[in-house]
Amino acid sequence: MSDTAVSSTGWKPNPRAARRRSADHLATAFGMVMAGILVLVLASILWTLLSRGLAGLSAATIMKPMGPPGSSSGLANAIMGSLIQTFIALLMATPLGLGCGIYLSEYGSDTNKFASCVRFVSDVLMSVPSILVGLFVYQVMVAPFGHFSALAGSVALAILAVPIIVRTTEDMLRLVPTAMREAGAALGATRWRVTLSLCLRSAKTGVLTGILLALARVSGETAPLLFTSLGNQNWSFSLNRPMASLPVTIYQYAGASYEDWVQLAWAGALLVTMGVLAINIAVRVSARRG
Amino acid sequence: MTLATATQPTEDRDRAGASRSGNRRSGPDTAFHLLVAASALLVLVVLGGLVLLMGVGGSQAFRVFGPGFAFRDVWNPVSDDYGAWAPLFGTILSTLIGVVIALPLAFGTAFWLTAMAPPRIAAIVGTAVQLLAAVPSIIFGMWGFFTIVPFMARTVQPFLTHHFRHTPGLRFIIHGAPFGTGLMTAGLVLAVMIAPFMTAVMRDVFAAMPNMLRESAYGLGATRWDVMWKVVVPWSRSGMIGAIVLGMGRALGETMAVTFVIGNVTAVGWSLFAPRSTVASLIALQFPESPAGSLRLSALLALGFILMLLSFASLALARMLRRDTK
Structure with a gap:
């Protein structure tokens, strides 16, 4: 004043x-x-x-599987379970997301009602609470078979990954100049050839970024796994049985009243965060270079 | 003769080959078109199935309790009597608290980053904030559980109870034993979770404004705040609304960050410091104990359906507002 x-x-x-x-x-x-x-x-x-x-965090954390409180146990099976489930989820989500993204950018003009509907639905799917995806997969893949399975967990994660891949794929393909498509067509290439070998190839970095972002998003998800892959105290490589995962283990251990379990939960949380941050940093670095 | 018969098939084969290659040209193209259209259809089917299964699964609860299910404030597994109001109230209130706290944090930080911070520091802090927006929500839940809950229980709640116990308006809001869990704690954790995300989006939106506009305003003698409030904010209103609503959508459906800190009691009341529950936390906790075909499972699915509608409504709202201002 x-x-x-x-x-x-x-x-x-x-x-x-x-x-x-x-x-x-x-x-x-x-x-x-x-x-x-x-x-x-x-x-x-x-x-x-x-x-x-x-x-x-110690060598035992990474080397030894989960065990009862008091024993020197680790998170090895949970880490492995997370890796397996996210890998399978990406294996399912990538072709689907790429296909849908290609459809939207190459065949879905703005006047195409079906395409704009799919575009909207993909956006809705991106913002669906992840626990509801878990509920949905439970109803479809767990309840009918009567048991939890790692495959159900992977499907739930895939559903969360797809819309991210769709969005980035469509955006990146739209950035490819029309002249490139016309040049391909002028050389006598068929449309699928132009799309896959020219457009997708030139948009490779961006599309890859989308897949990595989906990976980052999915690898920390807990809620959709609670009712699908459930978690497992022991080693399991069967996709047909419950499988441990890092986020679910953190959830189970953090609320426990055993000091060593809580400690393991923190170690797991650190590992998950580091993984997610590392992927994001990799995306950033590759984007800057590309 | 032999020549003629020899050339005849060759010609035929050529023609056949040409037509086959013509087919190959359109055949794989059609197949490719169908393939990508099918994957687009599958995305549609997944969401359709999601909504349908929630609706069908929840129909039993809606039939038994009527459309008033959403506003009944009982949730009693013992007498098999359910209503959605307690968790819905928790979800809406915790989301509101989260957004109300996160909004000034995000707006202020974005303002500082775009208008005040030295470029080098802005770049570092901006990147850090963007990176932290990607941290899984369970980390925020854990942090809240081990940091905020004890802080609330030992410091905030005793302080509030001591000083405002008899203040008429506040008494109802701060009422409750000092557990440290409750809507306020959940709102705080949600705010911390969505603030980096909202900041990152707002900063991008602010930075997208042509510098010419900013410089013109400064040229006319506007202060930093004038530029922010009268030029940047109106220009980027739709993007800001988008950021707020997207943050709200995240908070609405958040499960892990909330389950840790809300206390998980299905009660309704105005106290912000008593244990409550939200739709997502209730589903996460009670779904595993609900046998297939039970009324409780149906009630949980009906809750999921309502949550789906809420998150859908927030997305639709964001789109509508964005279109309006554009």
């Missing part, structure tokens, strides 16, 4: 200007405080994760 004080020369700033200036000061302080709070909170999460996760 010192702005409004009369100076020795008698000059006085316009009260409106003074008000604007103090509003600016207030807003500046607001922005800085908010940014400070957000950065501090996020740093506190990372710090908690690092300090408690590193304390629980």
Whole structure:
């Protein structure tokens, strides 16, 4: 408010200007405080994760399977289970997502009712609460067969991955100039050949980014696995039986009252976060290069 | 003669070959078209099946309790009496708290990042925030469980109860034993979870504005805040609404971050500090104990159906608002 004080020369700033200036000061302080709070909170999460996760992380964590509290157990089967399930999920989601994305960009013009419907549905699917996907897969793949299975978990993860791959594939293919398609057609290439060997190839980096982002999103998902692959204390490589996964194990162990289980949960949380962040950083680096 | 008979088949074969290669040209193309269209159809079928199964599975509950199912505030597995209001209330209120806390955080941070921060620091903080938006939600749940819950139980709740116990309006909001779990804790964790995401989107939206507009406003003598409030915000209104609604959608369906910190009690009340439950947390906890064909399972599926509608409505709202402002 010192702005409004009369100076020795008698000059006085316009009260409106003074008000604007103090509003600016207030807003500046607001922005800085908010940014400070957000950065501090996020740093506190990372710090908690690092300090408690590193304390629980050892060679045994990665080498030994889960076990009863008190025994020196690890997370090896959960890590393996997560890898298997996300890999199979991507194996299913990639062709489907690519196909759908190709359809939307190459055959789905804006006047195509079916295509705009699919586009909308894919967007809806992207924002569906992941636990509902778990419920759906339970009804379709677990209840009829009477047992939980790793395959059901993979399907649930695939459903979550597909819309991400669809969106990036369509966006990236749309960036391919029409001239490229016309050049391909002029050389006598058929449409599928133009799409696969020219468009998809030139959009390769972007499409790959989409698949990686889907991987990152899916590898930390817990809710859709609760009712599908359930979790497993022991080694299991059968897709037809319950399989452990890192996020579900974290969920089960974090709430337990055994100190060593809680410690393992933190170690698992650190591993999952590191994995997800590593994928995201890889995406960033490749995007900068591409 | 021999020559003629020899050439005849060759010609035939050529013609056949040509027509076959013509077929090959259109055949694989049609097949490819059908293949990609089929995968598009499959995506459609998955969502259709999802909605259908929820609706069909929940129809028993809707039949037994009528359309008022959504507003009945009982959830009693012992007497097999169910209503959706307690978890729905929890979901809506915790989401609202989350968005209300996250919005100033995200807007302020995006403002700072685009208008004030030195470029190098802005780049680092911006990237960090974007990366943290990808952290799995269970991590936020765990952090809330081990950090926020004890903090609420030991510091915030005793303080509030001590000072505001007799304040008429506040009494109902802070009422409850100091467990540390509840809507406020859930809202805080949700806010921390969606704030990086909202910040990242808002920053992109703000940065997308042509610099010319910004410079013109500064040229006219506008302050930083004037530029923000009167130029950047109106220009990027639709993107900001999109960011808010997307964050809201995430909070609505969030399971893991909430289940850890909400306390999981199916009760209705205005206290923000008493254990409650949300639709997603209730499904996560009670679904494994619900036998197939039971009324409880049907009630949970009906809850899922309502949650689906809510998340669908928030997406539709985002699209509508975006179209309106464009």
